[in-house]
Amino acid sequence: MVIGGSIRERVARPSNRAMAWFLGLGALLSVSLAHALWFGLDGADPGHGVELVRELGLSDLALFTEARYTRHLSLADSHAAFQDHPLALDHFPTASLAAPPEHLRNPHVAGD
């Protein structure tokens, strides 16, 4: 008459379900970490990008193409719009995402 711990009941027990849930999520997390290690920047070969940079002497990412001082972030000079004042809002939206280049924030030589 008494039903002790049949398989079905054990599965139905909330903590077992929770354990399955967290084991599943934990496994996915491990997969994501393994994926990051395997396909990440450390493991993967940097590809043609590096060659192109070396070949052409490129200095910047083509991430923000709307304005020249965001296209070539590292070459921007102090007269580019948003750098007149570091907190000034720019008329190009992406300029508000990127920081002024290092050589402007921290000039190593006089002359800027």
Next chain:
Amino acid sequence: MIRLEQISKVFNQGRPNEFRAIHGLSLGIAADRVTLFTGPSGSGKTTLLSLVGCLARPTSGRIYLKGRMISALPERFLTDIRRSTFGFVFQRFNLIKGLSLIENVMLPAYPLGLPFPELRERAAGLLHGLGLGSKLENRVEWLSGGEAQRAAICRALINDPAILIADEPTANLDSALTREFLAIVEGLRGQGKGVIITSHDPLIAESAVMEAVIRMRDGRRVERMAMED
């Protein structure tokens, strides 16, 4: 054997609504018998029950359980004693809504960490014993009054306590169910367990099952009620 010596219980001490529920009460209760605390509402019988059952500590006085003074023990130990010695059936049964019947019955044993199959089997056994075997997985809010009470009794018995404590157990039951309850009490007595009940239900008070009756009025024990209701 439970012995109470010069017990007083004061609620809201030092505040304007201070209320003295028990006045210097001394008495002994046999642990293996059926004892009734009776008296009108406000007589202090429920407070007395919570003191005996280690739910509350007396403001002054001492309580001994099997010769060991328990009234001054810290909460941890008191809980331990309460769990192993007493099982509680509350007036409104106090089953936890949203949980299944068997989960409710297993609850008092959760902190003990027994193996799950063993605990579940024990709970199922108790429920089968009181005729609730077909409703193990039902939610408790679907139970009738009588079923809820039997479920509460099963829950009180899950840790195999020596004494069952019931506060106004028949307040919400009709006569037929009250008789059924008394039958259950008799059965427990047969198994060697003690039962302590508070009630002002004449059906209970007149029952042959009651072996000792302690009458209360205004926080004191009285020998005989002048006009018993």
Next chain:
Amino acid sequence: MLQAIERQRYFIDYSLSSLARRRGKNLGLLTVYSLIVFLLASVMLFTQSLRQEAAAILKEAPEILVQRIAAGRQDLIPAAYLERMGSLRGVSEKRGRLWGYHFDPAIKANYTLMTADQHQLPPDGILIGAGIARARGLGAGDFLSLRGNDGKPAAFRVEGILPAETELISSDLILMAEPSLRAFFGIPDGLYTDLILKVSNPREVRKVAEKLTLLLPDTRPILREEILRTYDAIFNWREGVVFVLLMGALLAFVIFAWDKASGLSAEERQEIGILKAIGWETGDVIRMKFWEGGLISLSAFLLGYLLAYLHVFFADGFLFEPVLKGWATLYPAFRPRPVVDGLQLATLFFFSVFPYTLATLVPVWRAAITDPDSVMR
């Protein structure tokens, strides 16, 4: 030991059953909670990946770039400056770069035109970045007509498209032979846009830069380490802005979660009373509530993080595209490569799991230290 585990499992059983009672509300909470973690984690993973990608690609950038400054603005630099600087110790290679911008009114896009001598392009031949090819619908063999410096349209034949995996740096590039570029922009021989210097020994870079400022006082050297730091700081600037924008959502959630977690209903209070009366210690009640908060917040953390991982590394962070794009027409299609920073992950874990769990515990503490006989009254 086993008994201790079994105990915790019982508390988990209880808290799950208890959560299941208000299934809709708790699932809603979990959804909003996961969404917040998702947004935070997406920003975190995306910027981290972009930073690392920039560092990996630009580590081959020239060690020193020399710009000529005239009247406070960058100006074309005479090739003679290469001779003027003479042979600097440590400089293994120096040459001029010739490049410029061209605005294409047809698609309202800015191109970056550059010379590429290595490719031996014919006078009217160009190589274009994949972004331009996509935006203008061009393939190898097609012609691209651009309005030159003299106002006349110049037609170029697309010789090839730069590899798609270099899009992050080449999306808007048009490479052509040097004479073609000079003719197109009208830049006379003997002038370059800027100069690049290769210095093999990194310790000599600063020395070289100092000598340059003395030798060529009207120039400004830009060091590779500065370029790298500029990109290392990319978004640091206003990663904050994104977080501030998220702050509103975050605050709304905090208020909601605080209310949900910290406000104990009369029902819950009574429930705690019952548990204590039937033999649970204060600690047991708190353990059970700890699991309740912990299970929700840990689930939200894992769900949000995993979704963010999928979003950034498998869906190319498509939600960020409009933000990064701004008004630009050309946007590089690139797949961020996965980078996971343990410290960042730990920080995200800490800030997503702990506050909520604590918020659930504080009020329970207060409720749980009440006497168990309250249920009898």
